Amino acid sequence: MNKTALEFDIIIAGAGVGGISAALAASRLQMRVLLIEQAEEVGGTGVFSSVSLVCTFRDSWGKPITGGIHRELFPAAYTHYSEKLVPTYDEQELKAAYESLLAAEPTLTLWTGCEVYRVDQQDGRIVRLHVQGNRTAVVTSKIYLDATADGNLSALAGMAYSLGREGDGKLQSATATFKVSGIDRSLLKEPDIRQWSAIHSLRKELLPYYLDMKAAGRTGNPRQGVTCFPYPNGEALLFNSTSVLDVDPTRPDSVISGKEEGIRQAQELFEAIRQHPAFHQAKLDYIAPKLGVREGRRIVGEYELTSEDCLQSRRFEDMVAACAYALDIHSPDGGATRLESIPEPGYYHIPYRSLIPKGCANLLLSSRCISGTHEAHSSYRIMASVSAIGEAAGTAAAICVFQGLQDVRDVKPAHIRFILQLRGQFVEGGVERIQMPASPSWAE
Numbered sequence: 001m002n003k004t005a006l007e008f009d010i011i012i013a014g015a016g017v018g019g020i021s022a023a024l025a026a027s028r029l030q031m032r033v034l035l036i037e038q039a040e041e042v043g044g045t046g047v048f049s050s051v052s053l054v055c056t057f058r059d060s061w062g063k064p065i066t067g068g069i070h071r072e073l074f075p076a077a078y079t080h081y082s083e084k085l086v087p088t089y090d091e092q093e094l095k096a097a098y099e100s101l102l103a104a105e106p107t108l109t110l111w112t113g114c115e116v117y118r119v120d121q122q123d124g125r126i127v128r129l130h131v132q133g134n135r136t137a138v139v140t141s142k143i144y145l146d147a148t149a150d151g152n153l154s155a156l157a158g159m160a161y162s163l164g165r166e167g168d169g170k171l172q173s174a175t176a177t178f179k180v181s182g183i184d185r186s187l188l189k190e191p192d193i194r195q196w197s198a199i200h201s202l203r204k205e206l207l208p209y210y211l212d213m214k215a216a217g218r219t220g221n222p223r224q225g226v227t228c229f230p231y232p233n234g235e236a237l238l239f240n241s242t243s244v245l246d247v248d249p250t251r252p253d254s255v256i257s258g259k260e261e262g263i264r265q266a267q268e269l270f271e272a273i274r275q276h277p278a279f280h281q282a283k284l285d286y287i288a289p290k291l292g293v294r295e296g297r298r299i300v301g302e303y304e305l306t307s308e309d310c311l312q313s314r315r316f317e318d319m320v321a322a323c324a325y326a327l328d329i330h331s332p333d334g335g336a337t338r339l340e341s342i343p344e345p346g347y348y349h350i351p352y353r354s355l356i357p358k359g360c361a362n363l364l365l366s367s368r369c370i371s372g373t374h375e376a377h378s379s380y381r382i383m384a385s386v387s388a389i390g391e392a393a394g395t396a397a398a399i400c401v402f403q404g405l406q407d408v409r410d411v412k413p414a415h416i417r418f419i420l421q422l423r424g425q426f427v428e429g430g431v432e433r434i435q436m437p438a439s440p441s442w443a444e
């Protein structure tokens with residue numbers, strides 16, 4: 001190796017909600033953080049695949065079981081909560097929030113348009129990453145976080161992983177979402193589309209047009225229904241209703257052909273809904289620039305979260321995050337979506353061990369690629385949980401650096417929870433006080 005490695009305390013690959021939450025958590029604890037994103041802009045799936053809905057982060061009685069950085073990113077979902085309103089967000093506003101929060105951190109360095117393409121390991125530790133794109137560099141740190149959604153960093157480091165449904169390896173369907181404006185809402189049975197009742201009514205109104213198209217064989221979309229959500233101002237809709245099978249994010253060719261099919265289905269569905277009088281003048285504002293791929297690698301960790309854990313609302317001693325969202329499996333075969341709610345009290349714990357890949361002392365998982373089964377992943381992959389996972393991973397990494405620990409396994413969950421709860425994140429279980437540095441590590 002002839003290049004000198006640039007040094008940081010913590011390096012995070014991937015700037016979606018998991019990576020950004022981790023980067024904010026760690027840099028607010030005075031760590032020198034490098035956040036590397038292969039796209040030209042930060043945001044990941046929640047911005048460039050436009051998913052729109054703030055999936056539930058509340059227990060059976062409506063109490064939030066996340067907070068912290070998720071609350072900073074989606075403030076209206078907390079302050080304007082009502083059971084009647086669909087909690088949604090605008091992806092451009094989310095992107096602006098990401099950018100301003102990241103820019104406010106003096107110890108955070110952001111590289112966009114840069115891909116981690118090689119990882120060097122020695123004696124069960126990552127020693128450096130190789131980066132290409134807008135910059136060509138070799139970078140090193142004490143702790144590394146994989147926030148790439150698909151576990152790309154872990155795979156490059158040789159970690160074991162699972163992909164797809166147990167048995168046949170098939171993945172949840174992918175979706176090209178699209179935004180429609182210019183709707184004459186006065187022609188809808190329930191015009192205030194910010195309300196759940198109006199959205200359910202609208203979906204029923206649109207269904208016959210879509211089914212006619214399916215019956216005539218004019219779409220390859222296997223979905224049975226039409227799914228859409230309002231934008232927060234109630235003036236446009238995000239359709240999350242196309243369904244592309246057999247998209248494997250670890251194979252670029254399948255993502256490219258999946259995107260082509262997704263665009264085709266989006267255009268077909270738009271033509272169908274335009275038959276409804278309220279949509280005669282509607283505009284297809286855009287099809288999300290990135291195909292929405294729901295599932296990627298699940299890295300094998302110290303604990304594999306299962307559907308039983310989710311459906312038994314399981315508690316863990318080493319809890320560092322929580323999830324209230326249902327099992328939501330968009331069928332890999334194109335059939336109906338399987339939705340199973342989390343029983344009372346309506347949420348389960350995510351243990352720290354699921355964030356620790358087996359076989360590496362200085363790597364943590366900080367996105368949907370944590371250790372879990374295909375079914376459990378369909379639940380915790382939502383942005384509220386991924387943000388909480390990222391915040392926990394960033395906090396754990398900072399503690400590891402600050403305490404000079406050689407292995408991420410040695411970080412005490414009670415210390416992680418202590419800091420998380422100080423910063424407004426939801427935790428359960430004991431906390432143990434820890435003093436974090438008042439001044440940055442690099443200034444000492």
Ligand SMILES: Cc1cc2nc3c(=O)[nH]c(=O)nc-3n(C[C@H](O)[C@H](O)[C@H](O)COP(=O)(O)OP(=O)(O)OC[C@H]3O[C@@H](n4cnc5c(N)ncnc54)[C@H](O)[C@@H]3O)c2cc1C
Pocket residue numbers: 013014015016017018019036037038039043044045046049051052053054055114115116117147148149150152153174175176177240291292293294366367368369381382383384386
């Ligand atoms: C169609 C669809 C609908 C959904 N609907 C909802 C919803 O309504 N509500 C909800 O809460 N959730 C929803 N989800 C789930 C949720 O959006 C995602 O699971 C979540 O945003 C994933 O966040 P992440 O940080 O794990 O990954 P991402 O946001 O995907 O970020 C990963 C980032 O890593 C980068 N990266 C990858 N490899 C490298 C590398 N080698 N080097 C550098 N950077 C790299 C990528 O470019 C990307 O920006 C939906 C998902 C899909 C696909």
